[in-house]
Every structure is written in structure tokens, then in C-alpha cells.
Amino acid sequence: MGFFSYWLRGILFLTLLVTFSFAGNALSFDGSVEVITHPGVNSNYLSKNLLRSIFGMRLRTWQDGLPVRVFVLPDDAPLHSTFTKQKLNIFPYQLRSAWDRMVYSGTGQAPFVVHTEEEMRARIASTPGAIGYLSGSMINDSVQVVHIDE
Template sequence: MRQTRWADGQLIQVFVLHSEHEQHLLFSRNYLKMFPYQLDAIWARQRYSGIGSFPIQVTSLLEMQQRLQQTPGAIGYLTTDLMSSDLNVVAINEK
């Protein structure tokens, strides 16, 4: 959340599903190791302190896929069945 640009200087645009969406809950709990309300609090703290901004909320995984494909520098999360060859996949290694 502190990194605002990719290594090439491209602005990072974060997309997320609504906090109560099942996939957002699974992603938050399984990969970020926190509850969605904790993540919301971190984003709010960063936003209101002036060092960050809220991510853009999308309404569905299909919209997430479309936004990731259309937005340069975008990052988000998808289910495996929605990943396509025109997206760069970042693997998350669990420790």
C-alpha cells in the first residue's frame, strides 16, 4: 500500500471487490492474512493521512477482469478461470 508506482514509473491503480464479496473475503483472509475490515481501516488511515488513496471498487469478478485488461498499471485479484493471456499474473508465495 505504500508503493504507488511500478518499477518502470507507471502509476499503480488498485481494484478490489466490495468488502462483503465472497472472493474479497477469501483473498483478504487467505493471502493478506487479515479481515476485510482491517484492510478497509488501513486504506482509510492512508487516505486521510494524505499518503494514499482508496482502491476502486468493482461490482463483480467479470468487471474486475475487464478493468485489469483495460487499465495500464492496474492490479487486482481474479479466480483462476478468469485469468487470460493478456494479463500479467503475479504469484503470491505463502510463507
């Protein structure tokens, strides 16, 4: 192989390296995750235990009788992992295991899965009784931020 072939491989390698580093940055977020609800939900503060009951699909209605509608990102989404670890103090696989037990035993249902934060925000904003989470940079006036008491 001549010099030109090695040079071409080097350029290809650097191009791929730069491409994947930018793709990785596009999938990351600022590290903060906030619990959000539909603006009509009357709970601005939730305890960590209540939040676990909601996302564990054990709490089915809000205090005013409105059905709770839980929205989550896919299990492998970085924000989902951050949410479960920071806000619920459990691992994503533990949450999935609880949902699967309820679904397969016929005692409950799994949450609604959305594929992007934009979809999460839109679904929460348009669904009465909805709850979910977003990175801090994705929050706007269409949703309500809920504070979690330790």
C-alpha cells in the same frame, strides 16, 4: 385451515428453499483466488510483503516507474474476503481500516472498487499498471497471473 392451505404453504416453502440454494451457488466461486496484473506489468513474481504494500496502498509505482492502480471488489464480496485472508494474511476489515486512515489523514487514497469479476478483469486488462485478483475460473489471456512468493 384446511389441507389445501397447508399443502400450498409447503409448496411455497420448498420453492423458496430451492430458489435461495441456487442463488447461493451462483454467488460462490471455486475457492481459488489469483493475483492478476495488466499484461504490461513486468512483475511475474511478488513477495507477500510487497503484495501487502501494494494492496495497503503504500507502494505507488512499479519498478519501471509506471503508477500502480489497485482494483478490489466490495468489502462484503466473498472473493475479497478470501483474497485478503489467503494472499495477504489479514482480515478485510483490517485492510479497510488502513485505507480509511490514509484517506482521512490525506496521505493516500483508497483502491478502485469494481462490482463484479467481469468488471475487474476488463479494468485490469485495459489499465496500464493495474493489479487485482480473480477466481481461477475467471482468468483468461487478457490478464497476467502473478505468483506470490511466501
